[in-house]
Amino acid sequence: MQPGIDAEIRTAAASRIRRRLVQPLLQRMELRADQQPELRVKIAIAALLGSTSIRSHGSLAGIAAASPGELPALAADIALRFLTNQDQ
Numbered sequence: 001m002q003p004g005i006d007a008e009i010r011t012a013a014a015s016r017i018r019r020r021l022v023q024p025l026l027q028r029m030e031l032r033a034d035q036q037p038e039l040r041v042k043i044a045i046a047a048l049l050g051s052t053s054i055r056s057h058g059s060l061a062g063i064a065a066a067s068p069g070e071l072p073a074l075a076a077d078i079a080l081r082f083l084t085n086q087d088q
Contacts, residue, residue, distance in 0.1 A: 017045070021041075021045050022038065022041050022042060022045065025041045025044070025045070025083065026038060026041055029041065029083050029084065030084065031083075031084075040082060040083055041083065043082070044079040044082055044083055047075075047078075047079065048075055048079060051063060051071065051075055055071065
């Protein structure tokens, strides 16, 4: 969310993000508390939203050039590994 947004709008948006994105992902993850599941979920959401923003603005040529199916598949794979702690 951009700076300068009304506090009421910011609170409503944060609540919706939590209800629609964070909570459903937390319910599906099998992470212990010491693995910081909520932080992992929020970082994954931020990364996926960020890649979408970068793609739409053309900021990074490789992301902008990825096919419509390629980017979501790679992003989902990375997010899943991050969220399920598969690399540790």
